Amino acid sequence: MEQLVDRFGRVINYVRISITDRCNFRCIYCMPKNGINWKPMENLLTYEDIAFFLKVAAKLGISKVKLTGGEPLARKYLDNLIKLINNIDGINEISLTTNGTMLPVYAEDLKKAGLSRITVSLDTLSNKNFRKITRVGNIEDIIKGLDAIDKAGFEKTKINTVVMRQINDNEIIDLVNFAHKRGYDIRFIELMPTELIPNWRKHFIGINEIKNIIKEKFDMEETDKKTNGPSVYYKLKSGYVGFITPLSKAFCAACNRIRLSSEGEIIACLGHNIRINLKDAIRKRDEQEVERLIKYAVKIKPKEHSMLSESIHSTMSAIGG
Ligand code: SAM
Ligand code: SF4
Numbered sequence: 641m642e643q644l645v646d647r648f649g650r651v652i653n654y655v656r657i658s659i660t661d662r663c664n665f666r667c668i669y670c671m672p673k674n675g676i677n678w679k680p681m682e683n684l685l686t687y688e689d690i691a692f693f694l695k696v697a698a699k700l701g702i703s704k705v706k707l708t709g710g711e712p713l714a715r716k717y718l719d720n721l722i723k724l725i726n727n728i729d730g731i732n733e734i735s736l737t738t739n740g741t742m743l744p745v746y747a748e749d750l751k752k753a754g755l756s757r758i759t760v761s762l763d764t765l766s767n768k769n770f771r772k773i774t775r776v777g778n779i780e781d782i783i784k785g786l787d788a789i790d791k792a793g794f795e796k797t798k799i800n801t802v803v804m805r806q807i808n809d810n811e812i813i814d815l816v817n818f819a820h821k822r823g824y825d826i827r828f829i830e831l832m833p834t835e836l837i838p839n840w841r842k843h844f845i846g847i848n849e850i851k852n853i854i855k856e857k858f859d860m861e862e863t864d865k866k867t868n869g870p871s872v873y874y875k876l877k878s879g880y881v882g883f884i885t886p887l888s889k890a891f892c893a894a895c896n897r898i899r900l901s902s903e904g905e906i907i908a909c910l911g912h913n914i915r916i917n918l919k920d921a922i923r924k925r926d927e928q929e930v931e932r933l934i935k936y937a938v939k940i941k942p943k944e945h946s947m948l949s950e951s952i953h954s955t956m957s958a959i960g961g
Contacts, residue, residue, distance in 0.1 A: 641730070643701040644934070646941045654897040655697060656706040657690060659721070661902055663711040665739050666775040669802060669837055673775060684902045687717075689922045691724040693900060696930045698730030705734045710902070713742035719753035726754035735759065737800070740785030741777065747788035758789050759798040764808045765818055773807065786822065798882075799826045803850055804843040812853050820878035827871050827882035832910075847883045854881060886910070892944035898937055906937040911945020 644652040662678050663671060685693070694705065705725060712718060718736075725734050733756045740760040750758075762782055764770050770779040789797055799819045803809055812828070819826035828850050833840045851874075854860060858876045865873040871882040885891050892909075899907040904919030916937045921929035 641701060642699065644938045646938050648893075648943055650893075650895055650941075651701070652896055652898055652938050652941070653701055654704040654706070655694070655702050655900055656708055656897060657900045658708050658710060658902045659690065659712050659718070660684065660710040660715040662714045663709060663739070664714060664741060665711065665777050668773055668775065669804070669831060669834065669840075672836060679903060685900075685904045685919065685922065687721040687724055689904065689919075690721060690900075691728065692925055693904075693918065693922050693930060694725055694728050694731060696927055697934055698728050700931065700934055701730075703730055703732050705731055706737060707734065708737045711739055711742070712736055713738055713746055718746065719749040719755075722750060722753035722755050733757075737761065738785075739774070739777070740782040743785035744781075744788040747785075747792040747794070751792040751794060755794075757796045757798075758794055759800050760786060760789070761800045761802075762815070763801050763804075764811055765814055766811070769808060769811070773804075790822070797822075797824045799824050800829060800884075801826060802829045802831055803845050804831055805845050807843060809845055809850075809853075812850060813857050816854060816858070816876070816881060817878070820876070823879070825873070825880040825882060827884055829884040830887050832886050844887075846887075847885045851883065886945070895941075898934075898941070906934065908937045908941040909945055912942050914940065914942075916940075 646652060661676065665671065666673055666675060694702070707718070707721070709715070722734055725731055734754065735757045736750065736755055737759045738761070740762070743758070743760075760782065763773050765779065767779045770777055786797070799815070801808070801815055803812065816826055828847065830847055831837070831840055831844050837843070851860070854876075858878075860874040860876055860881070863873050863875045863880070865875070865880060871884045873880050873882045895909075899910065900918075901907060901915070904922055905915040905917050907915055916933055918930055918933050921933060
């Protein structure tokens with residue numbers, strides 16, 4: 641089996657695929673208040689296009705896939721895509737990141753289709769705060785979504801929380817307790833600058849500060865637990881807490897991924913605006929050209945992001961977070 645190794649010795653075995661830019665939420669750090677102009681459906685890769693891309697990528701050493709968006713469950717028949725991916729030799733894990741609202745409808749079908757596990761984004765337990773952050777959502781819908789995941793038999797569920805000063809930093813402990821009570825890991829993510837949040841520094845909280853808040857309440861033990869990416873995990877008596885520090889350069893050293901946008905562009909690094917368009921090659925089912933472009937994307941993958949000098953120009957919803 642081939643391996644994709646970049647110039648800095650990082651093995652790339654993981655792809656995050658944004659399957660749609662559409663979303664039913666308007667999270668303050670991700671999406672403008674009035675939404676964006678959705679890309680026309682005909683511009684998006686079809687499920688068959690995505691499966692073709694993955695067949696080629698799997699031969700090159702990609703073994704793990706994350707489906708994201710926008711809100712991935714806003715795209716119909718996602719279970720059909722999961723079934724297609726499940727039939728690809730070499731792909732041994734398919735996970736999903738979702739805002740959770742549509743899980744009561746789809747969780748069972750996703751499980752039957754072969755989805756390995758689900759991460760739900762949840763930044764607050766207060767309905768008022770939830771509305772402030774998502775602008776439109778209701779917390780009860782997420783709780784129902786989590787209940788549906790459990791009922792469908794998913795394991796290794798994770799909660800992802802973006803921590804923002806003066807917005808949800810007073811809820812860190814409650815969120816840890818909430819996740820662990822339900823048997824989930826929780827990961828705290830540093831706020832990443834985008835054009836949407838020009839005052840991001842005011843709300844940014846570094847991971848060390850978050851860790852200190854947790855340490856005041858819990859004993860935290862370092863672990864070598866690894867999932868798919870650069871998160872660092874600590875063990876508490878009640879469960880695991882992970883930290884994702886996109887602004888730190890150490891995060892880049894552990895990077896093992898590329899991203900595919902809903903329109904078929906590879907984004908080699910979340911914190912750079914370099915894109916490589918594969919759509920034509922995918923649509924022509926030109927295996928050699930897709931392979932060449934994947935290898936090229938890995939070859940030019942930057943050593944580290946430049947988020948502090950250039951804010952990410954697209955919204956996260958278009959990149960997939
Ligand atoms: N809609 C799905 C969800 O919310 O999980 C999937 C897409 S969303 C873009 C993926 C992840 O990116 C979410 O966990 C979200 O919190 C995170 N995200 C979006 N914008 C961010 C930002 N500016 N800083 C840090 N994380 C961000
Ligand atoms: Fe939608 Fe997820 Fe972005 Fe929130 S973070 S607006 S749920 S894509």
